[in-house]
Amino acid sequence: MDIRTRILKAAADVYASTGFRGATTRRIAQEAGCNEITLFRHFGSKACLLHEAVRCAGMEIAPTTLPDPPRSPRAELSDWAHRQHQHLLEKRSIIRTCMGEVEEHPEIFPTADGATDHAALGLTTYLAGLKAHKLTAVDFDEGAAAAMLIGVLFADAMGRDIMPKLFPAKPEQAVTRYVDLFLRAIGAVKQ
Amino acid sequence: MDIRTRILKAAADVYASTGFRGATTRRIAQEAGCNEITLFRHFGSKACLLHEAVRCAGMEIAPTTLPDPPRSPRAELSDWAHRQHQHLLEKRSIIRTCMGEVEEHPEIFPTADGATDHAALGLTTYLAGLKAHKLTAVDFDEGAAAAMLIGVLFADAMGRDIMPKLFPAKPEQAVTRYVDLFLRAIGAVKQ
């Protein structure tokens, strides 16, 4: 692997587990298996390195999309939710660290082009499509509904390892149940 | 105010905005308006001080309870949800910091006696009561439902200031909509 890539990965890992202050240049260099100076030669400063490392770590996402003409809400939403949850679960460490430091280092937080915003937009559009195609029996606010589904997926992925009482079920089972509840909440027509 | 209390409050504030490493004894002392040594004389070490400060900051909670024989699900759940959300919103800073550092400092994270666990238990019990009293039209998993409502309240409170696209509505309006969706999800009987 390229040394630059190795450094970026090491920086993201160390940052995820120790935060900005804890991610010392010495430790990142050790984790990357290179000399400390090489970091500075490549990225100039610790701040620039971490900034880019977090940006790249967030960019690895393969954004799951929902079909444009919705056909089978249950199947499509279930598939989408499981993928989103899986992704959040894998990245939970760096996401939690980023969120914990967003007030001190807002510039390091991937905001506008973040995956979550993208996911929210996609889901909202999909839900609007559901209504347009008469696949729901009741009226509801797409924005609130999207926030609700994404919210519970997010909270579950962030909290299940540290608050096991709140999320006792296994990940896949839990997500399936969330989707079930969600479908009923938006009055999805059974197929 | 007692100096000990002042120090604890200052420690919690500084910790909430800068994390464990960022919460230097100098800055805490400055924030508390006392000498740095006083911290050590009272609490022995920075770790002990922060541990107790976070514990106390989390303990300030006035845990909102749900009525035992449920009567009006919409009114009761709405009231409860708004209170929970308000509380999470007020404490979002320290909660985010705690979550971001839970892997590095698990001992500082208020777990078992935490408010969230308590809230989850109370809500689960309430939902079971709803089913027992035939106030719901469909069957559902109380645990998953509780996680869903708490999850979205949590995600909203943690994320609305840093991901405004995901949570565009005003807090109270958003919570009301979550509760509406939730009531439909659990098939709550209209009253």
Place this chain on the structure above:
DNA sequence: ATGCCTTGCAAGCATACACTTGCATACATC
């Protein structure tokens, strides 16, 4: 072979940190 480019090594610098020591000052209780 020469020169360039990347990387490594050793050492160091200025700063900040947690924490300690010694001493002085106030205040309250006896």
Place this chain on the structure above:
DNA sequence: GATGTATGCAAGTGTATGCTTGCAAGGCAT
């Protein structure tokens, strides 16, 4: 008045950190 207790001030210790400097070793193209 004497004594103990809580707090403050000044100074310092050892360590860690971000970052720099100087120099050498290796690969690679000309």
